[in-house]
Amino acid sequence: MAKLSINDLDLRDKRVFIRVDFNVPLSPDGREITSDKRIRASLPTIQYALEHGAAVVLASHLGRPKGKPRTDMSLAPVAVRLSELLGRPVVIAADSVGPEVAKMLPKPGEVLLLENLRFHPEEEANDPDFARQLASGSDIYVNDAFGSAHRAHASTVGIVSFLPRAAAGFLMSKELQWLTKVTKNPERPCVALLGGAKVSDKIEVIQNLLKVVDKLLIGGAMAYTFLRAKNEPAGKSLVEEDKISLARQLLDTAANKIMLPVDHVVVREIKPNAPHETVTSIAADQIGVDIGPRTVREYASIIQSAKTVIWNGPMGIFEMPPFDAGTIALARAVADSGAVSVVGGGDSEKAIKSAGVSDRITHISTGGGASLEFLGGLELPGVAALSDKAEATA
Numbered sequence: 001m002a003k004l005s006i007n008d009l010d011l012r013d014k015r016v017f018i019r020v021d022f023n024v025p026l027s028p029d030g031r032e033i034t035s036d037k038r039i040r041a042s043l044p045t046i047q048y049a050l051e052h053g054a055a056v057v058l059a060s061h062l063g064r065p066k067g068k069p070r071t072d073m074s075l076a077p078v079a080v081r082l083s084e085l086l087g088r089p090v091v092i093a094a095d096s097v098g099p100e101v102a103k104m105l106p107k108p109g110e111v112l113l114l115e116n117l118r119f120h121p122e123e124e125a126n127d128p129d130f131a132r133q134l135a136s137g138s139d140i141y142v143n144d145a146f147g148s149a150h151r152a153h154a155s156t157v158g159i160v161s162f163l164p165r166a167a168a169g170f171l172m173s174k175e176l177q178w179l180t181k182v183t184k185n186p187e188r189p190c191v192a193l194l195g196g197a198k199v200s201d202k203i204e205v206i207q208n209l210l211k212v213v214d215k216l217l218i219g220g221a222m223a224y225t226f227l228r229a230k231n232e233p234a235g236k237s238l239v240e241e242d243k244i245s246l247a248r249q250l251l252d253t254a255a256n257k258i259m260l261p262v263d264h265v266v267v268r269e270i271k272p273n274a275p276h277e278t279v280t281s282i283a284a285d286q287i288g289v290d291i292g293p294r295t296v297r298e299y300a301s302i303i304q305s306a307k308t309v310i311w312n313g314p315m316g317i318f319e320m321p322p323f324d325a326g327t328i329a330l331a332r333a334v335a336d337s338g339a340v341s342v343v344g345g346g347d348s349e350k351a352i353k354s355a356g357v358s359d360r361i362t363h364i365s366t367g368g369g370a371s372l373e374f375l376g377g378l379e380l381p382g383v384a385a386l387s388d389k390a391e392a393t394a
């Protein structure tokens, strides 16, 4: 069901609590932001709220402080950067709840950034009293933190019980729009490209995508568990022995959809620039580290004729050139296909950047874990908690 969006709401003179994802990478001392991408991604929602006369309270987690305040995980540097980007003051609160915060609540046109939510263990415990305190003083809830929507925390789920309306911000809406489009109503042929280390991390995704896609192209270490399920050798490649029978079941039910690599780049020792060769059958002392060139051509040609491509996970140990070749080549193929392309997961995003094709990808998801759960057909708690548009606007 469609969810209420921030642009369905009258924000004038309302105080809006916006859950954002400011979980930015910081220098080791916690003073410098090394990428402000997540801050920029939330700007449309924050700017919209300000332009429409709202007072803005922002809340986020940062890192894993394990329920205790830590100066190296303070959101203070984020307030400074956000203020530069917005061109107006952003006040940072000393905490996320409590009497001091209550005294600092913003007026229309002002922005208050609460301190790291995870300084309190109650945030991740979805504690109702903590959620009530977060909500106190605000009139409306907006969630723009897609990357945290798979977690039922006080700021993503609990808080909704204490405010009359819960709407999606623009980033959240965009994520839901593209992920829903490619999984519920894709242009066909629809192709998924799945890679990465483990089958076990992506079982739900494989099972759910098999219901949706016309072809599922498998690469990365995941492929070796599938090869073993076909009684093909995988040498010393990463194989999940306890998932071989599941891989066999998946192949039995969807053999015509699942494609596996037909050649492999192998090494005898995993290290940068290790001597490597391309083989069609992996010997006992070899380790598969990338898909081979014939597989790249086969997969690229399927991608070329696709109208929709869903991609998650690298095709090899792409952090270690030259074993990034298969991943980079397919990143180019996805961009060149002109298909609606939705990419999730930090590694695939890095590959897209290295290939220099980011601007030709339809949607790069900002939430690795959340997008995987979505592709796995799971309902994200932070999305389920949002008001249904039809009910809220009736």
Ligand code: AMP
Residues within 6 Å of the ligand: 195, 196, 197, 198, 201, 219, 220, 221, 222, 238, 288, 289, 290, 312, 313, 314, 315, 316, 317, 318, 319, 345, 347
């Ligand atoms: P994931 O988080 O499951 O998407 O996995 C990403 C990781 O899978 C990356 O760090 C890759 O280096 C790793 N990976 C991909 N292919 C292989 C492979 N053939 N052998 C070992 N690790 C791999």
